[in-house]
Amino acid sequence: MPHTPPEPSVPSPPWSAPVLLADEPGSFPYSVLAERHPAIVGQVREAFPYGPDQQRALDVLLENCTKGVIEPLPAGASGHDLWAAWGMAEHTGRSWFDIPWLWSESWFYRRLLDAVGYFGPGPWQGMDPFRPFKLAELESAETDEELAALDDFADRPVEEQAEALLHGSLWGNRADLGFRLSDGDAEARAAVPALVADDSAALWSLLDGADTLCLVADNAGRELVPDLLLIAHLLAQGRVRRAVLHVKPHPYYVSDATTADVVDALRRLTRARGAAAAYGRELWSAMADGRLTVRAHAFSCAPLPYEAMPDDLRAELADATLTILKGDLNYRRLVGDRRWPPTTPFTEVTAYFPGPVAALRTLKSDVITGLTPATEAALVAAEGQRWRTGGTHALIQVRP
Structure with a gap:
């Protein structure tokens, strides 16, 4: 059944602040559009033996995304009606740097898929341009080490296992290929264990015999694996009756997880050894009997806040x-x-959300809410504003 495009209007929140643009040279959003996106075009170009048509289309995209204006999708293009509902006409003819950063960043990935022929028709239809990067990470030595570590705490108390898996899912969010492509030193910087906000006690209280957990995934590979491990533990221990894993309906933001990435991750687990393989079999069984389902809603790739x-x-x-x-984008x-x-209250800016909600995120962009004045002051004193975007700090926030 076709998905009905959402209304583009967004209700006014009880709290308000200026929407982030990318029009300020030297700002983090500006660097994403001016530096990260061209780097991603180069990486994708090198990863596949694209033909002349795709090469020309990538050249056009590179020129347009750095120096041009938003050009609408042609009538009949895949997702045309959705993007029309999501504000395409409003932004057409404007510089990528002068419209909401969330919109222009999302638009880049949509046009990149066009350039490589993802939406077809043709032989490249459905070919994920980021798949080589995702698979390389999934098969990396780091993944081997992380899976082997599961054997070390298999006999530890259940609550200790749960905490370890929760934090594995949280810090797995550092495994962001788009972030690392533009910041080669990202993983070399040590993570700061102390969370800038920690509502984990509230999270666990909601996961005590819960009926349904929805987990909205971010990245594939080394982030998706710990997400799946956490789900497997919650199901096995009866903390949740069923889980719904939300992924993207098509490739997005380099490493964002799709259904194909879920299958790759499950296969990686089932052919591992020890505890990792047991988790993999549990997850495979849970998908087969419906305790774990995968959802890929079109709105997952919308350039809009969840309020819409x-x-x-x-x-x-x-x-x-x-x-x-x-993850960062979902936050x-x-x-x-x-x-x-x-210090804007997290509970206030998420008051619109239709049910209890939690955010697990490492900090890789400027947006942040819910800090105490003392925490903010300490971070600024120690790092200036680098703490916002360096990927070394993390948070768990809950609005019951």
């Missing part, structure tokens, strides 16, 4: 005992991609 979610998605999340949103969409003062 369509009614069917709103109803689904309202029925969940808890929705966990993973930006959850709280609104705005210049919030860091």
